[in-house]
Amino acid sequence: MSTAADPSATETESLRPSPSSTTAAAGPSPAVRHAGAALLAVGVAAAAVNLRPVVTSLGALLDPVQKDLGMSATVAGLLAAVPPLCFAALGVAAPGLARRLGPITVVAAAMGAITAGVLARSFTGSTAVFLLLTALALAGVALANVLLPVVIKRYFPDRVGPMIGLYSMALSVGTSLAAATTVPLADALGGSWRLGLGVWALPAVLALVLWLAVLFVRREKGGSASAEPAPAHVRLPILRSRTAWALGAFFGLQSTSAYSAMGFLPKIYHDAGVSESASGVLLALVMAISVPISFALPNLAARGGDQRLYVVVLGLCGIAGYLGLMLAAGTVPWLWAILVGLSMCAFPLALTMLGLRARTPGGVAQLSAFAQSLGYLICIPGPIVMGALYENTGEWYLPLGLLALLLVPQILVGVRAARARHIEDEVVG
Structure with missing residues (x-):
């Protein structure tokens, strides 16, 4: 839930800086460079805050949206499946x-798409x-989701770790905030789900303004804005790697x-007798758990070569x-x-x-592109099936049992x- 120039790169490569990206773009003076970097850092955080409220605010108000628009549970499941579809296609x-x-x-255009989609859907x-x-708003989310780590790696080559931490935490904060406050905001605005969803266009507008300012300061022009050339690497026959397939399935x-x-x-909570407001807070709790763990877990998991224990523990929790x-x-x-x-x-x-x-950044890029594209395609039917099961049974037993199963x-695939091991050892030779 990428590299600056490699078309197959994704978020993972930005978790660790590469030796080739150690030179930031020079500015007119140190003061101007620092101001520009600070503006861009704020822009990264503001954009990250907007990457999940499109989904979680809708989840908090799904009942009134369904009733007002005459939306079936199966169509509601389709709504939950749209994010991974957009990520797979636009990523x-x-x-x-x-x-x-x-x-x-x-990224600036993506903020515009989020703003327009979130605002306009509340009027239809x-x-x-x-x-x-x-889908328009989620298209913006998909583009920003892939390219924000690119921006971090390109313009903060010496501060990749802290900036990825800022990005991850801001994303989790936005998710939790939307889940916890959407229903109270809707109630405070007269009980209208339209205002409850539309209000999330405001932080998107703020992010859009910030990114337009960044765009003006940087005066970026296509590929020439890159501080370093595209890395060359050998194309791997990645389909032959069992590890790649296991990662995609996981x-x-x-x-x-x-x-x-x-x-x-x-x-689910509301149907069990929990109030709408409390249900939103519980979703916020689910998302808030990831704020500190998303920052700490990658560092802990990367210290050893084997992550099987983490896979098993997290799966059993689920x-x-x-x-x-x-x-x-x-x-x-x-x-x-x-x-x-x-x-x-x-x-x-x-x-x-x-x-x-x-073993190499190029290998990571190819693995990331393959595994994430495959993964998002795999997950598309899940929410649709959940919605259909609920609509046909009127209960959550089968949908939740399916998720547990x-x-x-x-x-199993996560342990694999x-x-x-490295994919190069599986596909080369």
């Missing part, structure tokens, strides 16, 4: 756009138009769990959490939220493993992917 296009226009230009009375506008299964939870968890929701969602609901939140920390673990399973193969 491939983002590096090419960045080469032609420059990453800062594309059509389910189809609502879906299209949500990424897809953990994404299935994450997007299903973000889309349906407030409704099984316990979903079974608890299935059997007693209204009893100690905070405990199930914590367990589900811990299981969703498989996302930063997956990104970490993507960076460790190849899917964690078993997630653990977490072994200390």
Whole structure:
């Protein structure tokens, strides 16, 4: 939930700086450079805050949106599946756009798409138009999701770790904030779900203004804005790597769990007798768990060559959490939220493993592109199936049981992917 010039790169490579990116673009003076860097850092945080409220604010108000628009549970499941579909499709296009226009230009455009989509969807009375506008906002999310780490690696080559930490925490803060405050905001604004969703265009506008300012300061012009040339690397026959396939499956299964939870968890709690406001807070708790862990887990997991213990522990947390929701969602609901939140920390673990399973930056780029694209495609049916099961049974037993069951193969493929080996050793020779 990429490199600056490589079309197949993704977020993982930015977790560790490369020797070739140690020179920042020179500015007119140290004071101007520092001011520009500070502006860009604030822009990164502001953009990251806007990468999840498109989804989590809708999850908090899904009931009134469904009723007002006449939306079936199956279509609601489609809404939960749109994010990974956009990420799979546009994640491939983002590096090419960045080469032609420059990453800062594309991120600024992405903030514009988020602003327009979030604001406009709150005025429509059509389910189809609502879906299209949500897809527009998510297209912006997908582009920024891929390119923000590119910006970090290119313009903060000596501070990649702290900036990735800032990016991860801001993303988690935005997720939690939207989940916890959307319902109270809607209530305070007259009980309108339209205002409750539309208000999230405001932080997007702020991020857009910041990125337009960054764009003006940097005066970026397509690929020429790169501080270093595109790295050359050998194309690997990655389809022959069992580790690559295992990583793709692990990424897809953990994404299935994450997007299903973000889309349906407030409704699951509400159907169990928890108030709408408290349900949003519980979703916020799920997301808040990842704030400190997303920062610490990659460093811990990278210290050893093997990450199997983390895979198993996080998977077991998820099984316990979903079974608890299935059997007693209204009893100690905070405990199930914590367990589900811990299981969703498989996302930063997956990104970490993507960076460790190849020997070279070029290998990491190819592995990341393959595993994340495959993973997002795998997770698309999950939320749709959950919505269909709920619509046909009127209960959450089968959907939650399915999520708990899917964690078993997630653990199995994750254990395979977490072994200390490199894909080059599997495909070369």
